[in-house]
Amino acid sequence: MRMRIGLSGGIGSGKSTVAGFWREAGATVIDTDAISRGLTATGGAALPAIAAEFGPQLIRADGALDRDAMRALVFADAGAKQRLEAILHPMISAETQAQAAAATTSAIVFDVPLLVEAGLRWRQRVERVLIVDCAEQTQLARVMQRPGWTREAAEAVIRQQARRAQRRACADAVIVNDEGLTLATLRLQVLALAQRWGCGTIAGIGASTHR
Ligand SMILES: CC(C)(COP(=O)(O)OP(=O)(O)OC[C@H]1O[C@@H](n2cnc3c(N)ncnc32)[C@H](O)[C@@H]1O)[C@@H](O)C(=O)NCCC(=O)NCCS
Numbered sequence: 001m002r003m004r005i006g007l008s009g010g011i012g013s014g015k016s017t018v019a020g021f022w023r024e025a026g027a028t029v030i031d032t033d034a035i036s037r038g039l040t041a042t043g044g045a046a047l048p049a050i051a052a053e054f055g056p057q058l059i060r061a062d063g064a065l066d067r068d069a070m071r072a073l074v075f076a077d078a079g080a081k082q083r084l085e086a087i088l089h090p091m092i093s094a095e096t097q098a099q100a101a102a103a104t105t106s107a108i109v110f111d112v113p114l115l116v117e118a119g120l121r122w123r124q125r126v127e128r129v130l131i132v133d134c135a136e137q138t139q140l141a142r143v144m145q146r147p148g149w150t151r152e153a154a155e156a157v158i159r160q161q162a163r164r165a166q167r168r169a170c171a172d173a174v175i176v177n178d179e180g181l182t183l184a185t186l187r188l189q190v191l192a193l194a195q196r197w198g199c200g201t202i203a204g205i206g207a208s209t210h211r
């Protein structure tokens with residue numbers, strides 16, 4: 001039987017890192033942030049609608065979405081965020097479903113930053129919800145290391161997202177990825193969880209845990 005796992009957490013919590021360990025273990029990982037970025041890269045299918053809605057100044061000379069400008073706009077203006085989501089979310093959802101339909105592994109991990117914010121819609125599509133959690137200070141420190149990010153920008157995103165307690169309340173399992181947890185320990189926690197959830201037949205898990 002196939003296990004579908006919803007993976008979520010706040011910005012900078014470590015979702016992509018955790019997803020990487022599931023991928024290493026043999027699961028199919030469907031990364032909705034990556035799908036979103038593909039839709040808004042040069043030639044991306046969402047760009048005509050975004051240009052029509054927000055104006056050509058949000059599109060860079062190379063034809064891709066100006067992510068810094070869009071980020072500054074949407075995290076300061078809830079209405080603009082809603083208009084962007086109304087364009088992107090149905091397209092992200094369609095591509096997510098197409099990737100899931102093509103998967104051949106016994107576990108699929110859906111890396112969805114807004115899983116909790118989406119409410120029951122996502123909860124009903126997965127057997128398990130895995131939340132990656134960490135202190136807000138840790139989130140800020142990680143995100144501020146990214147080029148072009150300030151503390152204020154990171155705080156603005158966190159304010160627009162679900163509270164930590166809200167996420168934890170939806171979780172079947174929580175991985176606490178705070179400062180000081182090594183990547184090696186994080187990896188072992190993911191592999192142990194995969195076994196606990198009966199995904200131990202995924203190629204790679206046996207080999208990894210015996211290292
Ligand atoms: C605003 C945009 C252009 C900023 O791009 P940027 O390269 O800075 O960020 P990226 O797309 O890599 O997302 C990084 C993180 O930001 C947070 N985030 C992104 N979109 C949202 C949102 N609509 N609401 C709350 N948090 C969000 C998530 O934690 C996500 O993991 C971009 O995030 C976007 O197009 N967002 C709308 C689509 C969306 O909702 N994506 C997230 C779920 S699939």
Ligand SMILES: Nc1ncnc2c1ncn2[C@@H]1O[C@H](COP(=O)(O)OP(=O)(O)OP(=O)(O)O)[C@@H](O)[C@H]1O
Pocket residue numbers: 009010011012013014015016017018033113142177178181182183186
């Ligand atoms: N336990 C850890 N030890 C050291 N570095 C870590 C750890 N967990 C995450 N990181 C680092 O923190 C940064 C953020 O992690 P990651 O990209 O996995 O978060 P994310 O939740 O996917 O972020 P986003 O919400 O922006 O997509 C990365 O540079 C990652 O390498």
